[in-house]
Amino acid sequence: MKRLFILIPLAAFLILVGFLAAGLRHDPHEVPSPLVGKPAPLFNLPRLNDPQLTLSAAEMQGQVWLFNVWASWCAPCREEHPVLLKLAASQIVPIIGMNYKDERDKAIAWLRQGGGDPYLTSVIDQEGRTGIDYGVYGVPETYVIDKAGIIRYKHIGQLTEQVVAERLLPLIMELNAE
Amino acid sequence: MANHPQIEAQVSRLAEELRCLVCQNQTLADSTAPLAEDLRNEIRAMAAKNMSDQQIVDYLVARYGDFVRYRPPFKASTAVLWVGPFALLLLGVIFVSVFVRRRESHMAPVSSNIEQARKVAELLRQDQ
DSSP states (O other), rough: OOOHHHHHHHHHHHHHHHHHHHHHHSSSSSSOOTTTTTTTOOOEEEEESOOTEEEEEGGTSOOOOOEEEEOTTHHHHHHHHHHHHHHHTTSSSEEEEEEEEEEEHHHHHHHHTTTTTSSSSEEESSSSHHHHHOOOOSSSSEEEEOOBEEEEEEEEEOOHHHHHIIIIHHHHHHHOOO | OOHHHEEEEEEEHHHHHHBBBBSSTTTTOOOHHHHHEEEEEEHHHHHHHTTTTTHHHHHHHHOOGGBBBSSSSOOOGGGGHHHHHHHHHHHHHHHHHHHHHHHHHHOOOOOOHHHHHHHHHHHHHOOO
């Protein structure tokens, strides 16, 4: 009994280490989105290439699509751009962009400088109102939306080849089969 | 809409309670991040529409999750957060009391004889 007593501080210490180790592996900037599993908020926004035309989220119903929030002022967006271009070239999934709190001229120039436009269409969210509906708090953010218009996954921050290969592609395959 | 004291009071009350997700250790009231400003404006617009504190908080929680609240609600996923410190305190109290009681029972019985005690005290004093 006395021996066991001596082990208590050690056990408590190990539990604490366990919690801290788990905490180290978490990125505090990745806040789980309450929107996963919920219908993607509806929007009807002007298109970047022709603001006279709009695109609404409802038009994407019936297919699996990616919704990527980007801006010309966002440095990590530049880094994920080649990944998106590659994904777009594979034609596995349509990517809709949302140009968030940006200026149209700068956004268009940014796409040209970045080596192309990976987006089927980009819509303009000048005021950031649709961004609030989607719970955007840092750009880039990427949502996987299924055929029924439900958000199935949200990636916060820059997309990497690894995230695309390990998370997005398997999920998209699965959702396409649904 | 602006400068309506009642609305402004509601906005600042809520902004103190809500977290800025860009700079996570600041409230919406403290933060100068563009998103915090947008959200303050959004709250002001909702307050102007006579929405209650609860409705406005619910609106933000639906979009950003419980993390926007500085005081998260009590539910299964936050139970450890709320109960943990008290449970640890209780464990500590139990541990210390058991420990102290055990040590007491191992001690030699203290003399209850006043005369003896006085002798002991005298010897100790002489010793010095």
